[in-house]
Amino acid sequence: MSLSEATPWVEKYRPKKLTEVSHQNEVVSTLQNAVSTNRLPHLLLYGPPGTGKTSVALALCKTLWHPSQYSKRVLELNASDERGISVVREKIKHFASLAVSNAPNPNARKNFFGKQDVEMKEPDEEPEDEYPNPPFKVIILDEADTVTPDAQAALRRIIEAHSKITRFILICNYVTRIIEPLASRCAKFRFQSLPPQSMLNRLKFIGEAEGVQYANADEVLGEILDKAQGDMRRAVTTLQSAHMLSGKKIIQKDDIAEMAGLPPSNVCQELMNIFQDPKSNFGTMEKAVQNCLMEGYAAQYIMKDLLNRVMVLDDKILKELHKANIAIKIAEADKCLVDSADEGLQLLMVCSLILKCFKNN
């Protein structure tokens, strides 16, 4: 993919070397060690979205091989590719079982059978010596938690049988969705949510490179980080959208919530005011809730925000027992929403409970 202007910044500023990956020091140093000693185990990278799992996997492969070798050595499969059990049996098995020629310099090449090194003949502009060029191939299974358990089971033996020539890198959000026999065959690396400081540094770097202008850099970037909650990709996308939508002019702090698709804080504040107002009744609450939904805010975010606000209230305003009940109901409603229940009813249910709790206090 060419790096034209159309490229999203997320792709443009994806780290190209292992050393460029910010913050995941343990993972990076272990991997670098593995690269230098040429002992790469199978890897299982897991962690929340936007913490650099795919970036690390891609960067690792890029440090191992010369770009001309890349396509021969690396098979990238993600959820957008067909990955049923038949693909595991045919495509992956086929790729995994094909041997590779390891020929870092032309002299060594002569020692091999002619057949294998035909493809290596073209002279490369860059010297290949700079790359370790280890004698194996890599299959990256991105978003591995969406691979069916059946297909995962089929992978077990393939991983072991071909471990001499093929290394697997599994990437997923939820390690629990990977079947145990598969997970135990890999070295596991957990990716942590990025701390704000290292995200801030990276955002500042990108902002400078793209010539982004802020009304108040610390405030705007702080707001972006706050909304992104440790998801680097989200932060970068938000920054790019804010930059573009402001017509490449100055970015204001208030625009950020709208860009990130989150309800601004006054929406929930209004609801809280209604709950605490002794004069309000069910009707006024219902109207406010309908209004929130009509404005197009997602019920999930509103509930999350409400929970944060309710929990910090003083015991005199709302009893602890009520708080616990509210928290339970919000958790239930969230589960229902994930199961694709109706937003309106769930939010109304939660809000009427909160109202009831305030009235009974």
Add this chain to the structure above:
Amino acid sequence: MPLWVDKHRPKDLSQLTYHDDTTSRLKSLAEDPHSLPHLLFYGPSGAGKKTRISCLLKAIYGNGAERLRLDKRTFKTPTNRSVDVNMICSNYHIELNPGDAGIYDRFVVQEVIKEMAANKSLNAGGGIMGISASTEEDDSKKKKAVEYKIVVLMEVDKLTKQAQAALRRTMEKYSSTCRLILCCNNQSKVIDPLRSRCLGMRIAAPSHDDVCVALKNVAAKEKITLPDKLTIGIAEECSRNLRRAMLMLETSRVNAGSTVLRDNQGIHKTDWEMFILQLARDITMEQSPQKLIAAREKLYELLINCIPATLILKTLTMELIQNLDDELKYEVIEAAAFYEHRIAMGSKDIFHLEAFVAKFMTIYKKYLNDMFA
């Protein structure tokens, strides 16, 4: 003759009447089409999401985006089943409703995007455009450099989780040749990884005033006299759904039989709403097994007429709680939320609807007994 909803749909970004903030954002996006990100339009139905999408397409590609044709494509799945999907295409974009494909939606989405991504837009070379009408030439020259196509996916919230997961990396990989515009009612049902890859465009429902302005505009174009009181009545009745407001206006026009509408001519609710209203009245009047059986028949009648179960339950709940004591409202809503979740999870709607009616009867009867005992 087209319905007024379609006839008077704004065709250009400058014709949009409300949400000026969003409109100006869309304009600045259209001015710089190279860096258009993937977009996610969300908001309640009848708020104008689709209208805005088509306006944006027009602003990016010029008039060519309006020349639509209907394509019926057959996809063959790996398990050798064929799936038919209807798509609306122009030279520059494809619009499809992947929900049509049922459980094969993942496959359809992948196929379409990969196919789109594989072919570069002809417009980029400018060669083929010579054949098309000369009026388009200026436009195409101006927009020459836009070298990607757009895939518009409607009702993304109806996509299965697998299909949404399938979109994630595809979106990033092919972003130089293909952009996505996603459109949904309910942002909660779109998985997080997708949301973080898109620029969200919140389209709020129009306010009452916005609806009134739009109604007046259409009335003026159709040369009918629309009294203020009726306008306000429609605006209140349409529950901030502009499409519905337009349909109501047209119905009123037909009912009046002339171009002069009167204040006192009633606004007609739809049949099914009247039906649910009647049902709500029945079950608050008497709670007994006989009434439950009667209610079942009514529910069946509604389901047979293709009213979605969720909608029935919601409308029924809203009707029921209107005349209830505040104490009871919470209980009823909790029950409604509970059974609505069951509807989403289960497969047979009637069970859960009936269960809700029975539950309501229990709650209400108990309340009455406690009061008079």
